[in-house]
Amino acid sequence: MIPNKSVFKFEELTPITGVKPYVLRYWETEFPEIAPLTSDSGQKIYSRKDLEVILKIKKLLFDDKMNIPAVKAHVANEKITIIETEEEFFMDPQPTNILTPAMIETLHLIENSLHFIREIKAKRNW
Numbered sequence: 001m002i003p004n005k006s007v008f009k010f011e012e013l014t015p016i017t018g019v020k021p022y023v024l025r026y027w028e029t030e031f032p033e034i035a036p037l038t039s040d041s042g043q044k045i046y047s048r049k050d051l052e053v054i055l056k057i058k059k060l061l062f063d064d065k066m067n068i069p070a071v072k073a074h075v076a077n078e079k080i081t082i083i084e085t086e087e088e089f090f091m092d093p094q095p096t097n098i099l100t101p102a103m104i105e106t107l108h109l110i111e112n113s114l115h116f117i118r119e120i121k122a123k124r125n126w
Contacts, residue, residue, distance in 0.1 A: 002055075008046045010036075017054050027057060030068060033075050037114075040126075 002016060014021055028034050033053045036044040053075065060071045120126075 002048070002051060006048050008048075008051055010044045010046070013046060013051065013054065016051065017058060019054065019058055024054065027054065031057060031072065031075060 008016070010021070010024070013019070013024055017024070019027075028036070031053065034046075034050050034057075036046045036050055039045055056078075057071055057075060060066045060074060061068070066074065
């Protein structure tokens with residue numbers, strides 16, 4: 001069961017996923033869908049989406065017995081459903097891969113803010 005959190009530290013992933021740390025590090029190099037952020041202290045921070053991708057990869061590799069290239073293709077081809085209203089989001093029985101327009105706008109604002117912060121850090125040598 002996934003804890004009700006939005007971000008996870010690397011050391012939290014192994015107990016949740018049951019995947020060894022060196023395997024998780026390898027998967028990060030093979031699957032661009034796993035994209036943790038790095039904190040100022042150099043610690044990797046994983047989103048809930050990253051965790052869901054890791055669990056999906058584990059299922060495809062270990063349970064469905066797919067090979068790495070097949071899993072890469074499968075994960076890359078999964079689509080995110082974009083819905084029109086917040087009401088549709090709450091009515092959907094499986095809202096894990098759904099983004100509302102408000103969510104997309106929020107994600108863009110966060111990405112722009114992170115980009116701005118990185119520019120400032122680079123200019124000021126922080």
